[in-house]
Amino acid sequence: MLSKEMYKQLFGNPTWDHHTLQAADEITTRVGKEHLNLSIYPNQIEIVTSEQMLDAYSLIGLPTSYPHWKFGKDFVLNQHNYTKGRSALSYEMVINSNPCISYNMENNTTCMMVLVMAHACQGHNAFFANNYMFKEWTSADSILDYMAFAREYILACEEEYGVEEVERVLDAAHALMNHGIDKYRKPAKLSAREEKERQKLRTSVRHENYNELWRTLPQAGVSSNSKPLPGKNFLEEPEENILYFLEKNSPTLPVWKREIIRIVRKVAQYFYPQGLTKVMNEGFASFVHYHIVNKMYEEGYVDDGFMLEFIHSHSSVLYQPDYSSKHFSGLNPYTLGFNIFMDIKRICQSPTEEDRYWFPNLAGRDWLEEVHNAMQNFRDDSFILQYLSPKVIRDMKLFVVIDEEDEDEYEIAAIHNERGYRKVREALSEQYRRTFYVPEIQVEKVDLHTTNTLHLTHQIVSDRKLIPKETQETLEHLRYLWEFPVRLSSKNRLGVNEEIFECS
């Protein structure tokens, strides 16, 4: 512990060293704990160069991953954009692991470092540690081990079966990654050790059970009738986890390919909550850094110059261009999330008549408790549906546009007025549902009698069709893993096939 003056001096110097970072970590952790009551994973803060940041980008933050050209492609694209000045690199990157690893860019100023540590190491960290999606659908404790295991396994496969063949399997599995997720059944916790043992067991059982003699036994007792009819039995209900289905049921796929599918599936599962909590995650982290740094200022740890730089960075992160601006590229998740969290606080502290009508359960309650409740128990769509208040809609001047394929005009369905609030809220929530960008596709049945054809169904929602060319290409990947013909039919609400894609 140093004196406040010493801290002020450390944080007032734009160039930082190890002591500055330690001090920043110490203060942000203390303020986060005392003032915001955050419970977090231990932090592992890594200072990285821009190239290392690009590495982290291409592996989505994971410190290690199996080798694949796709990661190289991401690196090359990001590097190109970065060196051409088309896009800047982010100040930090953080992953959901225990300990929580965050990467901070070396060229951040002291102020940025403090901001970033409050944002990532407190905000995101607390979100990972407490939000139900992350707690129940991912295993932060073992992801790093698991990735090391995955890398080892895939390298071993490359050694044995050749790089090209392994690449082919990975390409195919990646194409179906969005459809390799358990949404309802909570996945078993990952463990690299168990995973290895399971693999060993699988092979040893096969080895032990293989006996040349058994094959020669006459099959007298088994009549064709007593055999369960696989077509009926083996797919009682449609399966939406296509990768899982392939791993378990692909008729002739070798074991090692199934294992690779499993790895891709587990990675997809790990990233599943990230996509569904973008707004909340960024919003909460911004809410946290805003409060921590302001508290530090109140308590006299940082000076006015620091605050000016902080406010500048904070407001550029939260900048939301209007729909008509040339900088517009969709809603900024930082802004939306931050505004909603700030409004929860406002409603608790000084509710208006309107708030009492809209949020009777929030008005007058303890704001910190309510913010924690929101952070822990929601994901983007439910969060917006629950907490997007008329005031935020008015402040951001949100409006709903209906874009119909056959019309020449857009229709403005709702704006920020009394009649529109609910519509805006519903439409926005809808926009963050997974089905908005991932089509609903399920394995329907398998024709086991003659052709082994795999039948998939795409449920058409609000007339949105699939891109034909890409669908065909993805289907070819699916065909590769199934090894028999596949057929995808797009069905509308009435159950009528509108489009059929086939790959035989």
Next chain:
Amino acid sequence: MSNIIDRRLNSRGKSISNRQRFLKRVEDQIKKALPEIVNQESLHETSTGGTVKVPVRGVDEPTFVHDPETGIKNIVRPGNDRFSEGDRVPKPKGGQGKGGSGGPGSNSPETTEDGFVVVLSREEFLRFFFDDLELPNMVKKFMENVDSFENRRAGFIKYGNPSRLNVKSSYQQSLARRISLQGVYKKKLERLQTQLTASVDPVEMKGLQTEIEKVNRLVKAVPFFEDVDLRYNHFEAVPQPTTSAVMFCIMDVSASMGQHEKDIAKRFFTLLYIFLTRQYENVELVFIRHHTAAKEVDEEEFFNSRESGGTVVAPSLKLMNKIISERYSNGQWNIYGCQASDDDVWSDLMPMSAYRSCGTKYCPPCSTWPIWKSVTGRRTVHCGKLIIN
């Protein structure tokens, strides 16, 4: 307590192997895309531009996605400044406009990229181009050779022909050597002289004088010129582009030449044209097509129109000869004639004798790719024939 780790000193290039895998994939794709590019571009384009854009397929990662053009979408946008409920706004024409993509946010991972395009420099493109053709190395080497050189001065060297002796720099070397070698003795002489003047003892004076004479002899013994001094003018052979060349593209357009054969012919012409533009600043193209009669046409017509009829080569070579004597006879032009045909000659005039009618001499044809070459005066005439079977 948190763990703060400085990773900056870690070894670089963590994702090098992934990047290499990606680049290899791109290379494979470029090779696949090459025939298409050659077919799309006209002969001029393939060699004029500094770079070639290759759209690379096979590096995109397809997934099941909604077509943004279809369906009914409710999209929420910020910053309403003029709309009321129920307003209707015309959709912007062309492109998706403001409501089209409906992406969930600025940091959205869903942002689609346009097709992946690789820009190759001329040299890189040619490398792929040659690779793809699987030319034997000898032919590649021939393609890359430059046949005329000019000697340019390139400083001095220590060994050479006496006629190229450079007197001035040789003398400078000799002077420097003499100054440095004699300097030692001259210093010694000076010292002896001062000792001599200071000395009074006659025996010592005698000794000093003999010493001085000895040193004087040594000074004179340093030769005026030695082998190490000699410097010769050096010349370097610099490839000299002959500035102008004319290339005759002669193609058989008889009925037996289908689209496939024409494609091959076009690649053949392109290859030669690219090669020529690397050698010459100014390359003119003459297109002659023939069946039983020959006709000069433009490029468009050359590759795209169809005719039928038999095949006689001779008239086209006669026409080529006529054009040479009319337009390219002043000795400034290197002439390249190449003919593509499926070799259905049913005339009495065999192609070899037909070539002879151009008035050129021939080198024996190289076994894999017949190329005739002759040099008359300053002007080179090359003739080649591609037989498509």
